[in-house]
Amino acid sequence: MVELASVCEEVANNWGLAAAGIYGYFRTLEEAEEMEAERALCITLDAFAGKCHEAPSNAVYLFNEMKAACATINERWPAIKPPKKAIL
Numbered sequence: 001m002v003e004l005a006s007v008c009e010e011v012a013n014n015w016g017l018a019a020a021g022i023y024g025y026f027r028t029l030e031e032a033e034e035m036e037a038e039r040a041l042c043i044t045l046d047a048f049a050g051k052c053h054e055a056p057s058n059a060v061y062l063f064n065e066m067k068a069a070c071a072t073i074n075e076r077w078p079a080i081k082p083p084k085k086a087i088l
Contacts (some may be wrong), residue, residue, distance in 0.1 A: 015044045016055060019053055019059070020042075020056060022042040023060075024060060024062070027060070039055045039057075039059055
């Protein structure tokens with residue numbers, strides 16, 4: 001069984017990923033040519049702990065990794081058969 005403390009620690013270590021996704025997304029918008037996203041303003045709020053987590057310094061790299069993972073999933077998704085008795 002997974003301990004709550006280990007789950008909380010894992011989540012706490014990955015708040016920056018969400019902020020990196022926000023920062024990377026803002027950089028892809030058409031308006032990005034006219035404006036520049038500020039990494040320090042791309043934050044994820046941990047409401048339970050009352051902390052803000054800004055996008056990490058490697059946010060662009062992390063966002064590109066997210067895009068690559070999504071592309072891989074998108075490529076393989078049609079070949080994945082749903083489990084028996086799945087309701088679609």
